[in-house]
Amino acid sequence: MQLRILIVDDSPAMRSFIRRVLDLSGLTISECLEASDGREALELLEGTWVDAILTDINMPRMDGEELVRRLAEHDVFRLIPVLVVSTDRTETRMQRLLTLGAKGYVTKPFAPETLREVIENSLGVTHGVE
Amino acid sequence: MESNEVQAALASAVEEVVETMCFASVIASSEAASDDDVSKSGVSAELRFEGDPSGGFRLDVESAAARVLGAAFLGREEHEVTDAQQGEVVCELANMICGSVLSRLERATTFHITHPCLVPKGATTAYVGTEVRRCFDLGEGVMTTCFRIQQGT
Numbered sequence: 001m002q003l004r005i006l007i008v009d010d011s012p013a014m015r016s017f018i019r020r021v022l023d024l025s026g027l028t029i030s031e032c033l034e035a036s037d038g039r040e041a042l043e044l045l046e047g048t049w050v051d052a053i054l055t056d057i058n059m060p061r062m063d064g065e066e067l068v069r070r071l072a073e074h075d076v077f078r079l080i081p082v083l084v085v086s087t088d089r090t091e092t093r094m095q096r097l098l099t100l101g102a103k104g105y106v107t108k109p110f111a112p113e114t115l116r117e118v119i120e121n122s123l124g125v126t127h128g129v130e
Numbered sequence: 131m132e133s134n135e136v137q138a139a140l141a142s143a144v145e146e147v148v149e150t151m152c153f154a155s156v157i158a159s160s161e162a163a164s165d166d167d168v169s170k171s172g173v174s175a176e177l178r179f180e181g182d183p184s185g186g187f188r189l190d191v192e193s194a195a196a197r198v199l200g201a202a203f204l205g206r207e208e209h210e211v212t213d214a215q216q217g218e219v220v221c222e223l224a225n226m227i228c229g230s231v232l233s234r235l236e237r238a239t240t241f242h243i244t245h246p247c248l249v250p251k252g253a254t255t256a257y258v259g260t261e262v263r264r265c266f267d268l269g270e271g272v273m274t275t276c277f278r279i280q281q282g283t
Contacts, residue, residue: 010245013204013218017151020205058243087229092240107233108226109150 002030003119004048008041008055008067009034009085018054018085018115025116038062042070045077052119054106057086057097065100072101081122085110135235136262140275143230144266147223148273152202156266156273172196172271173216174249175224179232181241185259185279187228188249191220195271199223221246231277 005022009015015034022029033050035041039062041053053071057064064084071077083104084097094105103122106115141158148156173196176188191199200216201208203223224246232241265274 011218011222013215013222016204017222058245060245087226087243088241089229089233090236090240108229109147111150 002028003051003123004031004033005029005119006033006035006041006044006050006053008036008038008053008059008064010036010056010059012036014056021110021112021115024112025119026112027116027119038064038067038070041067042077045080050080052122053080053082054085054115055082057084057088057093065097068097068100068102081119083118083122133260133262136231136277136279137264139231139234140227140262140264140277141266142234143227144264144273144275147226147230148199148266148268151223151226152199154199154202154268156268159265159267171251173220174251174253175217175221175246176249177224177228177246178244179228179241180244181232182236182239183279185277187224187231187278188276189220189224189227190274190276191223191268192271192273195268195273196220198268198270217248221248227275228277 007015007018019032022032033044033048035044037059041055055064055067068082071080071082078101081103082101083106084102085106085108087108089107097105104118106118144158145156148154172190172192174188174190176186178186196216197208197211200211200219203219204211204215225243228243260279262277263274265272
């Protein structure tokens, strides 16, 4: 199974890092799409399908919490697993995002295998290492 | 909050972030950094956090070290990394180190961390409150961290 992943982060450096980590993770990625905030992510999703979304929390225009909330309310987009990637490790923040509808939470810094595990858990599958 | 506690959290956070995100190793100095340790020719970023406690965090990275970290973070050759990209990486590192320090000090509290922003070269930031500094040797240069806790929080 080849995955299409959407990375939502306002930092080009972090988007680039996540792409590299996905490459190293052993997951079979067919395409990585990028958005710099929640609003841009929603606009992008109107025209394409992705298998999973990795989103930061702290972003301009529309932050990660609002993005997770909007996706959970949408008839179709709620089917896409959303994983939060954040520096915030506090239990209250994690619980709030998971309650809103996020399927996983990865704290920065993270290793490739951690990201792989969280993505696989959210999809309920195990992908072969290339 | 004890200074020693913050010093230990800074050391653990920097080691974790640099090793995981840049695949590099750091050596923490045994003593706290002073004003003289802060490079005037490197890349600096700072941010604020609000919660219990509130305060700020500043990261200064010497030029050569910033170039190496930028290349490692982005998975590129050093000559391919622009000054702007070095700045983005130092901002991201500041964000992650600060978040990691806060979670080590107060795991049960939610913090709001502002976007890190670059500090003009050589600029210093006046601050009222407690400052805890620590510097780290990256081989190619020094990284200096400054964790600030607002008075009364």
